[in-house]
Amino acid sequence: MTTTNETTRPDHAWIADITMTELERNPYAAYERLRREAPLAYVPVLGSYVASTAEICREIATSPDFEAVITPAGGRTFGHPAIIGVNGDIHRDLRGMVEPQLQPVEVDRWVDDLVRPIARRYVEAFETDGHADIVSQFAEPVSVRSLGDLLGLADISSDTLRRWFGQLSRSFTNASMTEDGEFANPDGFIEGDVARAEIQAAVDPLIDHWIAEPAETAISHWLHDGMPPGRTRDRQYIYPTIYVYLLGAMQEPGHGIASTLVGLFSEPDQLEAVVDDPTLIPRAISEGMRWTSPIWSATARISTAPVCIAGVDLPAGTPVILSYGSANHDTGVYEAPTRFDMRRPPLPHLAFGAGNHACAGIYYANHVMRIALEELFEAIPNLERDSSTDVEFWGWGFRGPTSLPVTWEV
Template sequence: MSALELNGENLYRDPYPVYARLREEAPVAFFEGTHEYLVTRFEDCRTVGANDRMFGPSGSPDRPEARVMGMPNVLSMTGEDHRLLRLGIDENLTLEQVRGYVEALTRPVVDRCLAELAPRGSANLTADLFEPISVRCIGDVIGLTDTANETLVEWFHAMSAGLQNVGDDPAVWERLDRALAEIDAQLGALYERVVARPDHTLMSHVVRGGLPDGEVRGFDEVLPTMKVIILGGLQEPGHAAANACAGLLLNPDQARVVADAPKEHALRAFDEGLRWIAPIGVTPRVTAEDVVVAGTSIPAGSSVAIVMASANRDPNRFENPDRFDMSRKKRPHLSFGFRPHFCSGHALSRAMGTIALEEVFLRLPNLRLDDSREVAAKGWRFRGVTDLPAVWDA
């Protein structure tokens, strides 16, 4: 099997060679594995993403998102219902709001994790540091303060695997169903709590956001959207930070620049990591009518996947795009999606990831790759560096 062949195995292992071939040969390609058209060039992705009337959100029950999160959810909704729901989600996630609480939310978690990790002198920085930071902080924002880190990590891994289960592996579905049962139970208890006593958690905002005073959304209304938030929110900041850290450690000259002045360079490195390996690689759409994109006819009602991960490596947009280069000329990437579905958590993710990278390079002296094993990544709809073997002077 060629590494360039369009199939689920190649995409899961490393989608970037496949995307490069598609951009050259078939920039809009139908993928039998998920029954959708993959749009892979930057300008085409931007065109599709900007036209919410022609390429609206997909609420199809046949999509993997329906199996994993349920429908309707914030990603599948449009119009006034979507706008009102976003008012609740976004209420405490604006840049101004995030600036007011992100230090108190993130810095203590990072401090605890690094205090435990630093004496060891080696670790898988993804599993031992960046994922625990991400799930603890976002779990607390959601209101899952009593849910263990290990549980939260298992939830998003099980959901991510379900979204990418092109081979219909029953073990993946069993793992997903176990996670979903736990999520339903814990979110049910959290829902009852915030209905009785409103608070500042994200769940409380989602339950009431955009509604007249005294009104609340039902549990079945908010559950699919909360699952979207759990899947994207728990993993994205941690994997974005891990991806950026991997890019730095694979390029020691850049790592030294960050180590010499972490506060000056951490945000730039984090943002380049988002471009280099988009944690959320695909966003789904559905065509409102027959349309032609890049010379390919797409019938009305078809599922279309905007492949942001491919767009972010389009050489017509980014010079030498497969290289991590935090000093490259800044150009907007597509990792946070498109309005009106632009990622609500973009400001919080950037702020959390920047703090995590700052502290890692401040507190782990002479941080470098562990040459005993290779950096490993997986996934395509969601992709992250899963094993980031590192050593430092303890």
Template sequence: MANDASALTGDNLYADPYPVYARLRKEAPVAFFEGTKEYFVTRYDDCRTVGANDRIFGPSGAADRPEARVMGMPNVLTMSGEEHACLRQGIEIDLTAERVRSYVDRLTRPVVQRFVDQIKDKGEANLTMELFEPISVRCIGDVIGLTGTSNDNLVEWFHAMALGLQNVSNDQGVWDRLDAALEDISNQLGALYDVALVKPNNTLMSHVMYGGMPEGKVRSLQEISPTMRVIILGGLQEPGHAAANACAGLLSNSDQAKVMAQDPAAHALRAFDEGLRWIAPIGVTPRVAAMDFDIAGTTIPAGSSVAIVMGSANRDEARFENPEQFDMFRKKKQHVSFGFRPHFCSGHFLSRAMGEIALEEAFRQLPNLRLDPDKELKAKGWRFRGVNVLPARWDA
């Protein structure tokens, strides 16, 4: 590929992966990326083929992958079979649709109100950093049990981890920042573990320790730490970035923003879901090939790392009409932002419910919400992608 914005390089992917993905879908739908030593699968149908075939494309537990460096192994994403199912039981105790409905308002609305109140009178803000990210971080932090940990502390964790996962250039400063965050995470999780060891409680930390285990048995801290890091990384940022992405899509389309403002409660969930398709917050999920496999004219050799590129699948022209456009009224078709079973995102009910509330209240309480014409909207990342600068104004 020529050296242009659509060439498959780490820099291009980080700045804006969508021109790269569009070209790959057309010219090389299964392409080897030297930067991460993995095969990118970029078309919707091919991603589903790989994602649904857990026997051949099982979870990747390779020690040389960035996930091993950032999260540790084994974790819920690298496990399979009985061990995986048992651990998921613990994670999902409070994350079923029914359980989420029973507490999501109580969890989310006061936090949303707190952050809306902080910006309401200013008439302008970066909605990602000042509203959606803080809401997500605080709510999920509280669910985990990190009620005493500041938002700034939690935000630093996931930024350091996300940068570590995308550190294709092997920047030592990124690794140092990651190591400092991981040490802090270990210390704080250790304290939560000690509390729940004395007496089980209703935190996600406690559920992961005891859930699915025989009576009187508990998982060790060492055993659950990698999985808790997965939950911290995905959980803290995903609902906030998904809401920011959806809000950016709405505000970039004044007609849809107007419709949304007229009845936020009626449209918020639809808008949030379209935001998930338009910019997948978690853009890639890794697998490893158990045997040679032919797909889209390419043989993926046994033992190879494979990246299911959900961010590309969600913009596949063969699946979605005008996929580059945000359109909350598009014909409903399933996207793949929450991954594939048996590794489908455990927190999808909570993420959608939180995102719906955050978007609804933003459009309800910030009158004439619009993009700031004097500032630039910015997004970054490819393994994790979000609108990180969402400059907005409203009538204060």
């Protein structure tokens, strides 16, 4: 079967000029053109085919002809077996390991008691100041502290968790490839290696303790649940999934909170409606996650058989990056998708993925974001964006505001 390489067509030669800097700073223009001209195309800087429309992303994510594969940079960062890049029995075991604590009935039992005091504590630290950076002082700390405590890392500071998250994120998105299929910036993985070494040094003693004395922490459950009496999962088997959590599961709620706020600030009447009626917060979050998807383009699939998708013939073994952030701006699905509008008709989005590798923490993440925004608006209902600076977003694999200065009258 002959593979159609989209960059070989004269009218698609522009795809070879897409740069990593462009994707990290503002991927929307390139992906808008991809959706219009080449919705499934080989993008040389990524060394992979890219799916950019909602229809193709969903088709590949749910197709029996594809299975999960981790991106090269993701595999280099997390190692094997990371839950986002495995299949078959290993995937079933890892999903069975993490999902019991994330079932709605279980999350409802503890999420408010876990997250609300954390959110309240961070708000109280700045609510009398009249100004704050919501990303660094609230959204990211609430996200990392909530997940850190859930995992059992209560003694590790929020600053350390945020630093690990940043190091792993930059390593995971160090995705630029050469024409020879090598990493263009191999030194870009060093800080991820440093983070992993620090994580193991901090978590190994906890694992030693939980092996002997199981506790009500997520990692302790991962060690013991579903195992024969007297046996636990090997720590090296679960570490790649711990890294996944310390990046993706910490990043998604934090940047979802911040992006939702940026969107609300762009529509003052909608912000006022949410502040006046907190029951609207989940609608605002859903739109915020569509508008700027935190996990923008970080997952991939690989074909298990020759397949034709959107007129492109893909041999078996062809990886395809699923650009969910692009899919959520598909004009074939959403009217005026670049505008934040929580009043648009409720349509399903792909911020949490699709298929059997959809995010296991959807319910948990939505509640973290809801509780955080409830506490923020309750304490500071007159919140305003500091208009003296622009809001800058960053990231192609993971995307969110780098900072969000706000002010209010005390």
